[in-house]
Amino acid sequence: MPYALLFDIDGTLLYARGIGRAAFGKAFLEAYGVAYPDVAGLSFVGATDSNVVRVMAEECGVASTPAREEHFFLRLAQEIDAGLAQNKPHVYPGVPELIERLHRRGDALGIITGNVRATAWSKLRHARLDHAFTFGAYGDDHHNRAEIARLALLRSPVRARALIGDTPLDVQAAHENGLKAVAVATGWVSAAELALAGADLVIDDFSDTERAVSLIDDLALIDT
Ligand SMILES: [Mg+2]
Known part of the structure; x- marks a missing residue:
């Protein structure tokens, strides 16, 4: 489903x-x-x-x-x-493939970001990822990330299962809202630090699409 x-x-x-x-x-x-x-x-x-x-x-x-x-x-x-x-954004390895795969099978993809709304969509558009995302909550909705995540959940068309981010604050925002926390180490925080922050799943990057999808599915289907 x-x-x-x-x-x-x-x-x-x-x-x-x-x-x-x-x-x-x-x-x-x-x-x-x-x-x-x-x-x-x-x-x-x-x-x-x-x-x-x-x-x-x-x-x-x-x-x-x-x-x-x-x-x-x-x-x-x-x-x-x-x-x-x-100067187009650098899109991390496997991201376009992962997003396309999730989008095509009918998952609802949302944005939870500290960026203000216009900046968020501008970045996604220049990265050619915007077509797959249908809702979100942004830095001009609230100054606190966990609160932004709460707003994103209210706007979600179906039940959300996981929040995917790159910092301990994303992990915290996920858990405060009853979501599984998927952490990816492509940003500025190491995989070890993300694990220490309590992420339910830590992935080095999304270069292996099949593996990433199956790990996220396994995790998201474990009900809390
Ligand atoms: Mg981030």
Whole structure:
């Protein structure tokens, strides 16, 4: 029976080649009127865009109002979309095949990401993965990843079984919502660390489609 799977984007499906970092700096300057001094030092791993920009504002001593955040997200999405049109995202090995396989057999594929909505779909579109995904929850829905996962579940057309991500925060978000946690070590966190974080399944990468599908199926069918 088809079921839903929730996928994180960065580090799990693709890598945006640092385009986000430069875009954050540019959009911040325009929306907040001050230059953030250390864009290279920003940490995005497992973070949500809302949290990152609030930290940037706090460090610069400026208030992060809803109007500024909206302006920032708008400019961020424009910058990232333009950047990715020039420099396509790096899609991890086996990801297109895995997504195609799950999509064709009728699974509902959803997005759970700290990226704001426009940025999330822009990355998927430039990676040619967008056609397979039908719903999601995003960084402008909430600043907390577990809460974003909860919203994604509410939007899921069928029962979701697992959340697939690349950081301990994805594992936590899965478990807080009663989902199996599948962790893939293509991002910035090692397989050992992901296992230590309590992932129910750790995969080095998705290069072996058959193996990945069968491992995810076995795991997802164990009822909790
Ligand atoms: Mg990630």
